Amino acid sequence: MYYSKQKRRNIITNSASILNNPIEYLKGVGPFRGDILKKEAGIFTFKDLLQYFPFRHIDRTQITPISQISSDTDYVQVKGKITSIETLGENRGRRLVATLYDGTGELELVWFQGISWIQKSLHIGSPFLVFGKAGFFLNTPQITHPEMELLSEANKNAKSFLEPVYPGTEKLKAKNMGGRQMGNLTFTLLQMLSEKDVPENLPADILQKFGLIKRFDAYKNIHFPVSQPDYENAVKRLKFEELFLSQLRMGLVRFKRNTFSKGLVFSKVGNLFNEFYNRYLPFELTGAQKRVLKEIRKDVGSGKQMNRLLQGDVGSGKTMVALMTMLIAADNGFQSCFMAPTEILARQHFESLKTMLKDIPVKIGILTGSSSAKEKRTVLKATLEGEISILTGTHALIEDTVQFKNLGLAIVDEQHRFGVAQRAKLWDKNDINPHILVMTATPIPRTLALTAYGDLDYSVMDEMPPGRIPIVTVHRMEYTRPQVMNFIKSEIKLGRQAYIIYPLIEESAKLDFEDLMRGYEEVKAYFPEPQYYISMVHGRQKPVEKQTNMNRFVSGDTQIMVSTTVIEVGVNVPNASVMVIESAEKFGLPQLHQLRGRVGRGSEKSYCILSTKVKLSADAKQRLKIMCDTNDGFKIAEKDLEIRGPGDIEGTKQSGLLNFKLANIIEDRQILEAARFTAEKIISQDPALSSSENQCLKQFLEGEKGKTAWSKIS
Ligand code: ADP
Ligand code: MG
Numbered sequence: 165m166y167y168s169k170q171k172r173r174n175i176i177t178n179s180a181s182i183l184n185n186p187i188e189y190l191k192g193v194g195p196f197r198g199d200i201l202k203k204e205a206g207i208f209t210f211k212d213l214l215q216y217f218p219f220r221h222i223d224r225t226q227i228t229p230i231s232q233i234s235s236d237t238d239y240v241q242v243k244g245k246i247t248s249i250e251t252l253g254e255n256r257g258r259r260l261v262a263t264l265y266d267g268t269g270e271l272e273l274v275w276f277q278g279i280s281w282i283q284k285s286l287h288i289g290s291p292f293l294v295f296g297k298a299g300f301f302l303n304t305p306q307i308t309h310p311e312m313e314l315l316s317e318a319n320k321n322a323k324s325f326l327e328p329v330y331p332g333t334e335k336l337k338a339k340n341m342g343g344r345q346m347g348n349l350t351f352t353l354l355q356m357l358s359e360k361d362v363p364e365n366l367p368a369d370i371l372q373k374f375g376l377i378k379r380f381d382a383y384k385n386i387h388f389p390v391s392q393p394d395y396e397n398a399v400k401r402l403k404f405e406e407l408f409l410s411q412l413r414m415g416l417v418r419f420k421r422n423t424f425s426k427g428l429v430f431s432k433v434g435n436l437f438n439e440f441y442n443r444y445l446p447f448e449l450t451g452a453q454k455r456v457l458k459e460i461r462k463d464v465g466s467g468k469q470m471n472r473l474l475q476g477d478v479g480s481g482k483t484m485v486a487l488m489t490m491l492i493a494a495d496n497g498f499q500s501c502f503m504a505p506t507e508i509l510a511r512q513h514f515e516s517l518k519t520m521l522k523d524i525p526v527k528i529g530i531l532t533g534s535s536s537a538k539e540k541r542t543v544l545k546a547t548l549e550g551e552i553s554i555l556t557g558t559h560a561l562i563e564d565t566v567q568f569k570n571l572g573l574a575i576v577d578e579q580h581r582f583g584v585a586q587r588a589k590l591w592d593k594n595d596i597n598p599h600i601l602v603m604t605a606t607p608i609p610r611t612l613a614l615t616a617y618g619d620l621d622y623s624v625m626d627e628m629p630p631g632r633i634p635i636v637t638v639h640r641m642e643y644t645r646p647q648v649m650n651f652i653k654s655e656i657k658l659g660r661q662a663y664i665i666y667p668l669i670e671e672s673a674k675l676d677f678e679d680l681m682r683g684y685e686e687v688k689a690y691f692p693e694p695q696y697y698i699s700m701v702h703g704r705q706k707p708v709e710k711q712t713n714m715n716r717f718v719s720g721d722t723q724i725m726v727s728t729t730v731i732e733v734g735v736n737v738p739n740a741s742v743m744v745i746e747s748a749e750k751f752g753l754p755q756l757h758q759l760r761g762r763v764g765r766g767s768e769k770s771y772c773i774l775s776t777k778v779k780l781s782a783d784a785k786q787r788l789k790i791m792c793d794t795n796d797g798f799k800i801a802e803k804d805l806e807i808r809g810p811g812d813i814e815g816t817k818q819s820g821l822l823n824f825k826l827a828n829i830i831e832d833r834q835i836l837e838a839a840r841f842t843a844e845k846i847i848s849q850d851p852a853l854s855s856s857e858n859q860c861l862k863q864f865l866e867g868e869k870g871k872t873a874w875s876k877i878s
Contacts (some may be wrong), residue, residue, distance in 0.1 A: 182361050183211035191352055197341060204335045213353055214362075215825060216346070217386055217402075218328030221395060222295070230269035233305040237298045240307075242266055243315070245291050251279065262286055264294055272306040277338075282312075291315040311344055326395065328387050350387050357383075365864035366405060367857040370842060376401040400835070403827040407615075407836050410824075411843035413865070414618035418471075419847050422621075427469035428572050428596050433461070434495030437488065440524050452627035453481055459623050460489050463599065464573075470599035473617050475607055476625030477797035478761025479632070482603045485625075486575045487517060489601060494526050494553045498572025498598075502556045507532050507707050508714055508735060509577070514556045516736070531557035531566065534707035568593055575601045605761070606754045607797040609805050611829045614840060626798075635764040637772040637792045639748075648744060648773055649690040655742050656696070656723045660768060662742035663725045665759055667750040676728075677704070683746060684726050697722040729755065738766030748774035748791075749784040753804040756791050764795075783807065805830060 187207050188198030201207040207216055228240045244266030251260050260275040260283055273294065275282050296310035330346040362380040370376070377385070382401040389395035449457070456474060463470035476482045490500040502517075504510040514530040521528065529543045529552040546552045550569030555561065571594045602620065613622060640648060652662045664687060666680040684700055691698060699713040699722040717725045718737055725740070729751075743763045748756065756774070763770040774788055790803050829836055846858065853862035 182356065183209065183214065185210045187213060190349060192349055197339075200336065200339045200341055204339075204341075210353055213350060214357075214383055216330060216350070217826060218330050218343075218347075220329050221326035221389065222329060223326055227293075230264070230266045230271045230305060232268075233271070233298050235300060237305075239296065240298045241293065241295045242271060243291070243293050244271065246286055246288055249283065249286050249288065251283075264292065270304065272301065272304050273310050273312075274306060274308045277309070285312070285314070311342070326389050326391070347387075354384055354387065363860065363864075365860050366408070367861060369857060370408075373842075374404060374838060376404055379405070399826060402825075403832055403835050404839055406824050406827045407829075407832065407839035408843055409865075410615065411618060411836075411840045412846065412861070415843050415847045416851065417619045418621065419851050421471065422466075422468050423851075425469045426596055427464075427467055427599065428496075428498060428594075429467050430461075430464040430492050430496040430498065430572065430599075432495060433492055436495050436524055436526060437491040440488070440491055440521070444520065444523060446520070447629065449484070450481060450625075450627045450629055452476070452625040453485055456485055456623045456625055457488055459621075460485070460601065461492065463621070464489075464492065469597045470601065471620050472601050472623060473613070473620040474601060474603045474623045474625065475613070476603070476605065477607055477628070478605045478758060479628060479765055480625040481629055482577070482605065482625065483513065483516065486577070486601070486603065487520060489575065490554050490573060491524070491526070493573040493599075496572065498570055499547070499550065499552065499568050500554050500573040500575065501561050501568070501571060501593075502554060502575045502577065503561050504556070504558060504577045507534060507558055508701075508710060510556055510558045511711060511714075512735060513577070517554060517556065526553040527551055528554045528556065531555060531560050532707070533558060533560050535560070566593070570594065571598045573599045573601070575603065577603050605758065605797075607801040609798070609802045611833055611836060612801075612805060614836065615829050631767055632764060633767070633769045634795050635760060635770045635772050637760065637774065637795075639774045639776065639788045639792055641778055642746075642775055643778075645686075645775070648775065649687075651771075651773075652724070652742055652744070653691075655771075659739075660741040661717065661720070661723050661725070661737065661739050662744065663727065663740055663759075663762055664744045665746060666726070666728055667747045677702075679747075680726075680728060687724065687726055691724060696724065698724045698726055701725065701727040703728060729759065735762055736765055737762070739768075741766070741768045741770045742773070743771070744773045744775055746775050747777075748788065749776045749780050751787075753787050753790065753800050753807070756787070757797055757800050760791070760795075761797075 186198070187193055187201050187209055188195050190210060190213070193201065201213075205216060207213050222239060222241070226241060227243050228237070230242055230244065233240060233242075242264065244264040246262055247265045247270070248263040249260070250262075251258065253259050258276070258279065260279040262273045264271045264273055271294070291314070293313040293315055294307065294310045295313075296307035299306050299308070328343070328347050328350070330343045336342065336346070357380070359378075359380045362383055364371075364379050366376065366379070371378070376382075377397050379401070382398040382405075385394045385398035386402060389398060460470065460472065463472060474482060474485065486502060490502065493500045502513055504513055510530065510532050514528065517528050527546070529546060531540065531543050531547075535543065543552065543555070544565060544567070547555055548567050548569060555566075555568075560566070574593070608617070652664075655662060664683070666683050667676060680702060684698070688698060697716070699717040701710050701713045705713075713722075713725075714735075716722045717740075720739065725737075740763050743760060745751065745756065745759055751759070760772045763772060772791075774791060776784070776788065780788070786807065790800060794800060827835065846853070846861075849855075850858055853859075853865070
């Protein structure tokens with residue numbers, strides 16, 4: 165497609181903001197390069213280019229004498245003349261080698277690709293400014309695929325600013341759109357812009373309080389700073405903006421919901437709750453359980469919809485909080501549903517609710533993928549007619565066929581297994597959205613919770629039920645398996661049970677499956693019938709088979725449970741005191757912590773044995789050490805975040821809320837705290853953003869609202 169200059173100008177001036185222009189209209193881009201930028205760098209508009217930030221800068225004012233290049237030298241810029249050019253080698257080894265001489269020494273320049281094209285531009289005696297990563301080959305300094313700039317009268321002096329280095333993918337480079345070309349385009353763009361195109365969006369007092377530079381200046385200086393401090397100030401400003409705006413947006417969502425949403429009112433605590441509490445509660449609630457119940461009661465009585473995230477480490481007693489909240493719902497004439505991520509866990513919740521509530525007049529139902537057609541029909545009918553007060557189940561609960569008479573509360577256990585969209589489907593099961601309680605046993609570090617779940621209210625259970633003895637965790641090499649097996653024997657002799665876990669991470673992976681079977685045979689050899697009985701559970705079994713094996717272990721008919729990670733979440737067998745995790749190096753920290761949480765649930769001392777091969781990566785060693793050092797899920801989560809970075813944390817990927825362009829919520833914790841504090845203050849003082857200071861914020865947010873990036877769709 166070709167656009168005349170006139171047409172291009174029209175497009176530019178007619179659009180609301182020049183920054184929304186499609187990238188191909190930028191001088192020097194055009195349709196061909198435009199396509200490359202879209203495909204390889206996700207740059208669709210002028211704005212995308214402006215926000216394609218360099219990850220570092222090179223001081224192009226520095227020229228290094230060749231004689232000073234050493235093995236410590238990283239990127240260098242040298243200035244000299246070409247003294248020789250030759251092609252060497254055959255086929256894949258074919259390369260172009262040129263020598264550059266600067267009066268102090270010789271530097272070898274090497275190309276493996278684009279040889280004929282480069283050869284044309286090189287001439288003996290031509291002066292060049294050469295830039296690249298220095299290396300050594302046979303004691304001669306060398307740069308492979310250097311950036312070359314022919315020095316002419318016009319540019320014979322080195323550039324006078326710090327030159328940006330962009331994260332150009334290899335493909336961009338291959339299409340001759342490397343860092344330097346990207347820099348030129350960005351430079352062109354910045355020349356066209358003025359402050360009105362990049363208006364300030366932060367109130368003046370915030371800029372002043374945190375010593376932040378203006379937005380337009382920040383964009384200029386992040387690309388083309390004159391000095392290192394200029395660059396750092398630009399980054400600081402843009403990081404703050406990014407974190408602050410995300411905190412403000414989420415805070416406003418929360419504020420609006422807490423202020424304007426219509427919620428079902430659970431006005432009273434009635435007979436069901438009181439009778440259970442006074443007569444059947446098997447233990448004293450922990451302080452944390454009491455506090456969280458209070459927070460929930462306040463929410464559900466407020467007339468606004470509750471959206472609360474409940475975090476509590478494995479074993480902190482979240483199920484009891486769920487149960488008592490559901491009793492409050494029932495006391496007020498509302499139904500509840502309690503959704504679990506696996507069949508096993510859903511059954512277990514069902515069984516334990518039935519046991520605990522056996523003398524309380526509430527009807528409990530269960531619905532899972534493996535419920536028979538007849539069961540399903542009965543449960544669906546009883547749910548629709550309001551006869552069932554508490555419906556437990558798996559994600560089968562969110563299917564459209566499941567209709568309630570008056571759903572008042574939806575509890576989602578072990579939330580990280582559920583997508584955001586799935587959760588949203590639960591909301592629509594009543595005209596007025598039911599209250600939502602999301603419970604997660606994968607502790608999320610505070611910084612992450614603030615950013616990833618900042619739109620939810622947030623409770624923490626930071627206290628374990630009394631009498632728990634910390635789990636002893638040790639790391640053992642695989643060749644000590646006989647000792648490990650003997651240890652299990654001694655525990656079984658004391659009347660306890662053991663888990664042995666195999667890393668069937670992909671339930672379909674053939675190799676892993678064979679490992680599991682081999683492991684099972686091996687365990688059987690150590691623990692022969694009839695003295696010992698073993699349960700085995702894995703993902704290829706039919707639900708009934710899984711359930712039977714699980715039940716035999718729960719009831720104590722079997723002493724050993726050989727399983728894959730299907731038992732990872734929630735399973736509660738207090739008599740189990742040993743957990744062996746085979747190939748523990750293959751698991752991530754949260755998963756190890758989850759698995760370990762299956763033991764230490766009773767009053768006996770419990771053990772977790774992490775079994776690995778001898779040779780381990782540094783990361784794996786670090787993970788194992790952390791596991792041996794602490795039982796605290798929150799500490800483990802923090803470490804995990806440090807090791808892996810936020811992008812990988814389970815359950816946050818799909819949220820998209822952690823995809824900051826610049827900010828890193830670990831390194832920039834302090835900025836995040838300042839941003840959050842500032843956002844909260846604004847929301848409490850001026851939630852409509854109507855004051856004159858906040859106009860710039862309001863306009864900016866409105867401009868961004870509901871904007872679909874049409875250019876990305878086309
Ligand atoms: P999680 O938070 O991991 O879901 P559970 O709800 O499964 O933990 O509780 C773990 C165990 O602790 C269960 O056996 C439960 O009965 C017990 N428990 C819960 N609350 C208390 C308490 N306040 N005092 C003693 N034991 C408790
Ligand atoms: Mg649980």
